[in-house]
Amino acid sequence: MKKISESTVRRLSLYLRFLQEASDGGLDTISSDELAQRGGTTSAQVRKDLSFFGSFGKRGLGYSVPELLRQIQEILGLSRSWKVALVGAGKIGSALFSYRDFQLRGFHIRAVFDTDPTKVGAAWGDLTVRDDGEMDAALREQGIDMVIVAVPAEAAQGVVDRVVKAGVRAILNFAPIRLRVPSSVALRNVDMTVELEGLSFALINR
Amino acid sequence: MKKISESTVRRLSLYLRFLQEASDGGLDTISSDELAQRGGTTSAQVRKDLSFFGSFGKRGLGYSVPELLRQIQEILGLSRSWKVALVGAGKIGSALFSYRDFQLRGFHIRAVFDTDPTKVGAAWGDLTVRDDGEMDAALREQGIDMVIVAVPAEAAQGVVDRVVKAGVRAILNFAPIRLRVPSSVALRNVDMTVELEGLSFALINR
DNA sequence: AACAGCTTGTGAAAACATTCACAAAATAAA
DNA sequence: TTTATTTTGTGAATGTTTTCACAAGCTGTT
Known part of the structure; x- marks a missing residue:
């Protein structure tokens, strides 16, 4: 696997937090741009970060909140305790x-x-x-x-x-x-x- | 003044800590390499970090511990409370x-x-x-x-x-x-x- | 005074990270 | 079905940070 930078991992953690908030708020779809705004970064950065691990979005639509949530938890190793x-x-x-x-x-x-x-x-x-x-x-x-x-x-x-x-x-x-x-x-x-x-x-x- | 990166500032903080230890230990001269070893970085990095603010060392000798201590405190704004x-x-x-x-x-x-x-x-x-x-x-x-x-x-x-x-x-x-x-x-x-x-x-x- | 031994300060090179920019894919509307 | 609109995924370009490498300068020795 390609080397993932520490800053990417940090941002994933933040994305996860926003997704949890979005999920609590009942949102079921979110765009890289919304994710970026909340984290003080750019949509390109969000997409690049995610791209190291797979393609989780739908063009024209954005990301499914529950699915991306699950994926990032998996990536960060948070599905276990x-x-x-x-x-x-x-x-x-x-x-x-x-x-x-x-x-x-x-x-x-x-x-x-x-x-x-x-x-x-x-x-x-x-x-x-x-x-x-x-x-x-x-x-x-x-x-x-x-x-x-x-x-x-x-x-x-x-x-x-x-x-x-x-x-x-x-x-x-x-x-x-x-x-x-x-x-x-x-x-x-x-x-x-x-x-x-x-x-x-x-x-x-x- | 040129833009100083956050990582440089973080490292200055660490250098300061090592200098305090060195000073407590009675050392009065320290090389960029000794400073680097303790901070898990390289001597070139130490010298580059310091070079943004001036030339504090003596070639062939290294840095005067008390002087560099004072200089970094000044740079970081720690000479005031x-x-x-x-x-x-x-x-x-x-x-x-x-x-x-x-x-x-x-x-x-x-x-x-x-x-x-x-x-x-x-x-x-x-x-x-x-x-x-x-x-x-x-x-x-x-x-x-x-x-x-x-x-x-x-x-x-x-x-x-x-x-x-x-x-x-x-x-x-x-x-x-x-x-x-x-x-x-x-x-x-x-x-x-x-x-x-x-x-x-x-x-x-x- | 000349030489040997260190270590700094710093441009240039290399490595790494971010941003750009756009084709490709999806949806919704006509 | 076609068209308009949106947003992803990603190479290429740009920007930033780190590392390299070496001349320059200082000290101590012969």
Whole structure:
């Protein structure tokens, strides 16, 4: 398969969101142009993005909302549910844990770990925060697909090394640090400081 | 000035981080290659990024850590402090509020707003959560530079319209929705669902 | 002073991503 | 059935970003 760029994948995610809104609104057909307007891009971009995966539209008509919805879910691997573990039961971890959108889209948090003895044992929903020492074995046993890292920067690389060794191949990192992972592991960073600094740059340059 | 790409700005942010680490480690000189290794990029990329803003290095030697640190801070507008308001006092808002890195880098949260009467009036550090109705006036009065949006998706566009009308020109959005803002306003999105979906895609495509 | 060893700064080349532009396919109306 | 209208899918053109490659400049050594 041809190499798909990260920006294409990001946009697919957005298209999916608009399709869900359109679907909720009872719309059953949508054009590349409508999709584009909502995502701040162009209709050509939408069509090009989709064209990497097939021809989903009807000329003269546009796309069937439910069908395109299903197709993009398939493309992104969202027709199945993923087992997620959360490492770090601090403020950010806790906010992520109760973030409804995750569950809604098939990302199920199945385990939470922390090193802090005052946190271990706490009940989070129907889970119990477990000791960090149990993590490595638990990741394998539970067949965890993805790990969300929400620990302090100093601890993050150590956690990730263990997570990778335990066979996990996708990591979402919230710690403000650039992690090293083998190229076989997918890594995304949510780096709030970088975003704020980008805004700062934008403010002084116009 | 020539147009600087968003990726360049992002990388400058990362370089800044490494320089701070290097500085803490007592290093006083660093090469583009060392900077590159840590950021997962190439030395040519580092030099090109910096070259948009000037010549900060010494051939044969590299860059002076404290000087490059200062220069990048200047470029990113971090030598001053920014006044930030937080809209949304839920889980995510609360996690962001106590995120030490922000204050550390000159982003000072000066006001918190929410619509929920059970939250309004609560003491957060030395601030009090204020009613959403006070926001528009307060943003102007306090001379807020940036707003962090941490409200539910349904409420986000409404908040942003008011924030823009109040003269704020930089917005960091955590709501899972594509916001519309005038082109004069800088907007960054932190979209955790998009990131997770990107990981999902990566998992099923290798 | 000349040389060896590094590392920067930068045009030019290559790779990658977006936009253009239009033939092809679908529908609806006459 | 023909025509008008719409919108897709896609090569080709354009624009942007990254990488290459090397002269120029700095330091330390002989």
